[in-house]
Amino acid sequence: xxxxxxTPGATPAGGPGTAAAPxxxxxxxxxxxxxxxxxRRFGAVTALDGIDLxxxxxxxxxxxxxxxxxxxxxxxxxxxxxxxxxxxxxxGGKSAHRARLDQxxxxxxxxxxxxxxxxxxxxxxxPLQLHGVGRAARRERARELLDLVGLAxxxxxxxxxxxxxxxxxxxxxxxxxxxxSLLLMDEPFGALDEMTRERLQAELLxxxxxxxxxxxxxxxSVPEAVFLSDRVVVMSARPGRVxxxxxxxxxxxxxxxxxxxxxxxxxxxVQVRAALRATEAPR
Amino acid sequence: xxxxxxxxxxVALTVVGLLAAWEGYKAxxxxxxxxxxxVRLLPRADDxxxxxxxxxxxxxxxxxxxxxxSRTVGVAVLTxxxxxxxxxxxxxxxxxxxxxxxxxxxxxxRLLEAGLLPxxxxxxxxxxxxxxxLITGWGGAVRLGPWAWxxxxxxxxxxxxxxxxxxxxxxxxxxxxxxxAAVELFRSYAVPWRSQLLHLRLPAARxxxxxxxRLAGAQAVVGAIVAEISTGTRGGIGRLVIEYAQQAxxxxxxxxxxxxxxxxxxxxxxxxxxxxxxxxxxxxAAAVEVAA
Numbered sequence: 001x002x003x004x005x006x007t008p009g010a011t012p013a014g015g016p017g018t019a020a021a022p023x024x025x026x027x028x029x030x031x032x033x034x035x036x037x038x039x040r041r042f043g044a045v046t047a048l049d050g051i052d053l054x055x056x057x058x059x060x061x062x063x064x065x066x067x068x069x070x071x072x073x074x075x076x077x078x079x080x081x082x083x084x085x086x087x088x089x090x091x092g093g094k095s096a097h098r099a100r101l102d103q104x105x106x107x108x109x110x111x112x113x114x115x116x117x118x119x120x121x122x123x124x125x126x127p128l129q130l131h132g133v134g135r136a137a138r139r140e141r142a143r144e145l146l147d148l149v150g151l152a153x154x155x156x157x158x159x160x161x162x163x164x165x166x167x168x169x170x171x172x173x174x175x176x177x178x179x180x181s182l183l184l185m186d187e188p189f190g191a192l193d194e195m196t197r198e199r200l201q202a203e204l205l206x207x208x209x210x211x212x213x214x215x216x217x218x219x220x221s222v223p224e225a226v227f228l229s230d231r232v233v234v235m236s237a238r239p240g241r242v243x244x245x246x247x248x249x250x251x252x253x254x255x256x257x258x259x260x261x262x263x264x265x266x267x268x269x270v271q272v273r274a275a276l277r278a279t280e281a282p283r
Numbered sequence: 284x285x286x287x288x289x290x291x292x293x294v295a296l297t298v299v300g301l302l303a304a305w306e307g308y309k310a311x312x313x314x315x316x317x318x319x320x321x322v323r324l325l326p327r328a329d330d331x332x333x334x335x336x337x338x339x340x341x342x343x344x345x346x347x348x349x350x351x352x353s354r355t356v357g358v359a360v361l362t363x364x365x366x367x368x369x370x371x372x373x374x375x376x377x378x379x380x381x382x383x384x385x386x387x388x389x390x391x392x393r394l395l396e397a398g399l400l401p402x403x404x405x406x407x408x409x410x411x412x413x414x415x416x417l418i419t420g421w422g423g424a425v426r427l428g429p430w431a432w433x434x435x436x437x438x439x440x441x442x443x444x445x446x447x448x449x450x451x452x453x454x455x456x457x458x459x460x461x462x463x464a465a466v467e468l469f470r471s472y473a474v475p476w477r478s479q480l481l482h483l484r485l486p487a488a489r490x491x492x493x494x495x496x497r498l499a500g501a502q503a504v505v506g507a508i509v510a511e512i513s514t515g516t517r518g519g520i521g522r523l524v525i526e527y528a529q530q531a532x533x534x535x536x537x538x539x540x541x542x543x544x545x546x547x548x549x550x551x552x553x554x555x556x557x558x559x560x561x562x563x564x565x566x567x568a569a570a571v572e573v574a575a
Contacts, residue, residue: 081470101473113464117486130474130482 030093032057032182032214033078038087040073047073049239051087057181060208060215062225062232064272065279070240071218072186078216079107079184092181103131105182106175110190112167114159114174121146121155124173131178145173148207165196172204176211183208183215189224198257201227205255222276226250226268227260234272236279244275302336309333334536339543342536356537360544363520367507368548370435370519374442375503375552379496381443382450389451390458390484391476403451411441411506415513434516438507441514445506446499453495457488493560500556504549520544 033055040048047070055061063071076082077089080100091099099105106127114123124142133141146152149169159167168188175183185204189197201224208215219225225232229248236243248268250259259265312328326332334342343357354362385403389396418440422432461483469479511521524545527537 079471081467100471103473105471107468107471109464109467111462111464113462113468115465115483115486117489126482127472130469130472130478 030057031055031090032059032092033216034088034090035074035078036088036090038074038077038084038089040070040077040082041085046239048077048084049241051240051242053233053242055214055216057214058212059230060205060217060228062217062219062229063235064219064222064225064232064276065235065240065243066237066276067220068240069235069237069279071235073240074235075184075186075216075218079105099182103127103178104180105184106178106180107184108168108171108175108186108188110187112159112164112171114167114170116159118159119155120151120157120159120162120170123159123170124177126174127177141177142173145176146170148176148210149173149203163196165192165200168192168200169203172207176207176213179211181213183213185215186218187220188217190220197221197224198227198260202255202257204228222269222272223260226265226272227255232268232272234275234279243279246272246275305333306336309335331532331535334539338536339539342534342540356540360520360523360540363518363523363541364544364548364551367504367511367519367521368551370438370511371442371503371507371548371552372555374439374507375446375500377439378443378446378503379450379499382447382452382495382499383454385447385451386454386458386488387480389455396455400452400455403448406444407448411445411509412513414444415441415510419514434514435518437514438510438516438519441510442503442506445502449498449502450492450495453491453498454488457491457495458484460491461487489563493563497553497556497560500552501549504552508545508548520548 031054033053035051035053038048038051039046051074053074063074065071073082077084078091078096080089080096089096092104094102094104114120115126118126121139121142124145125138128138128141142155143152146155149172151166151169151173154162154166159170162170171188172185175185189200192200204215205228215228217225217228219228226248232246232248233242234244234246235241246268250262250264250268309328312333313325314327314329316323316327316332317325330338343360344355346353347356347359385399389399415437419434419437422437422440425432458480465483465487466479469483472478507519508521508524510516511519512525516522520541524538524541527534527541531538
């Protein structure tokens with residue numbers, strides 16, 4: 001094994017011992033996510049190979065690529081749900097592990113993963129309850145969040161009474177429950193129909209504007225990536241690598257559905273598609 | 284409401300049908316049965332082998348022994364049923380608790396699942412008749428302060444031995460049924476395993492537990508009766524079946540009175556477990572209704 005993982009003593013600036021200390025230049029200067037030389041192997045398969053990626057605070061970055069390119073694995077490495085074989089991940093200046101223990105991020109998956117035996121409000125309250133937040137504060141926060149995602153009237157419903165889009169909204173509200181500075185989303189709208197999907201995309205942007213959190217968004221839809229993102233990270237498959245990073249410039253004003261009809265949007269879509277095609281070229 | 288009446292009707296009809304079949308065979312069947320080359324094909328229909336239904340019911344009202352002040356057979360059967368019911372319930376609860384604990388352990392440690400699960404399944408192929416004397420023997424050596432091992436304790440242990448397996452298997456499947464997304468979510472919450480068990484895996488296992496408990500209840504009854512017979516424990520319906528079987532020549536109806544008691548015991552336990560299950564069924568039905 002030719003592990004290039006740095007030992008704590010070798011790099012005093014990045015070692016685990018300094019994780020608790022404020023980074024030079026203050027917390028605001030620390031990127032939200034830093035991925036350095038990350039390799040992840042599953043047995044003989046290399047899912048991620050030499051990933052370097054820095055995501056600034058407040059940025060919305062999409063990861064896109066053919067299936068099997070490791071975009072979900074990369075998200076899980078950032079979430080400390082999968083350990084990198086090599087390399088280092090820092091979230092808000094801390095190790096990914098520390099960030100998970102500190103609940104610095106919220107996460108949402110393609111399957112909403114709501115607990116069937118809890119009400120909608122109960123599901124939103126789940127992380128708060130697990131981390132010992134009092135009942136009154138929990139109720140208040142769940143009400144707030146359900147307001148934010150437009151489900152205030154469904155607080156007492158069961159998840160099975162909700163449509164797929166509504167369930168996904170609940171999952172997003174749950175991910176935001178502890179006011180994370182980072183929101184990780186793994187194809188959250190992947191199973192929804194086009195109309196619902198576009199509506200939720202606009203809602204996600206509104207939520208992001210309201211909370212100011214950084215978002216890492218895994219998707220396989222080019223228009224979705226372009227509509228949402230400040231930057232689109234295009235990945236190639238087997239082994240998963242960053243093939244291109246496409247900045248999206250659609251103006252700083254809040255995006256609405258009208259953006260989808262602009263030439264700038266179309267241009268970005270073409271650009272991302274081209275980058276995606278390029279990843280398939282050698283075959 | 285309508286469904287309940289219909290179900291009661293079906294039950295009543297089944298009972299009437301069984302009784303009619305019994306009496307019907309007795310009326311038309313060959314008194315000495317029928318054999319072909321030494322293999323009995325039809326049972327004897329004589330009064331000793333198949334007493335009339337009325338005679339069995341009548342036996343319940345007659346005194347157990349020919350002595351003044353003797354209790355009736357019915358009271359003896361009822362006493363036996365209640366005694367065995369107690370042991371079966373104790374065994375069922377004990378077995379379910381052990382089964383649930385094993386399931387939790389197996390869920391927690393994958394290695395344990397691989398090593399233990401085959402034995403849990405295999406344990407049910409062990410004949411009780413074979414292990415009953417062993418348990419009585421080992422139990423005899425147990426002494427906890429003032430409490431000494433009783434034959435009843437052996438019965439409880441054997442009933443538990445039969446009851447734990449379906450609960451262990453069912454609960455394990457239930458604990459493992461938690462959605463992968465939900466499991467990952469709990470990992471992201473960085474909470475201790477206990478929270479995951481309490482807030483995710485146990486609630487997810489509930490629908491699997493009800494049928495497992497039903498099975499455990501039935502197993503505990505069979506276990507208790509067979510254990511009473513094979514350990515010779517007095518006071519229960521199992522022992523009564525044996526005692527009355529020995530008197531079959533003089534009073535054949537008694538054997539059936541005891542068997543009637545054993546059947547009633549099974550129904551009683553099934554009903555008790557059913558009460559637990561009914562709540563779950565109503566929940567599931569309500570969930571389906573709102574989903575539709």
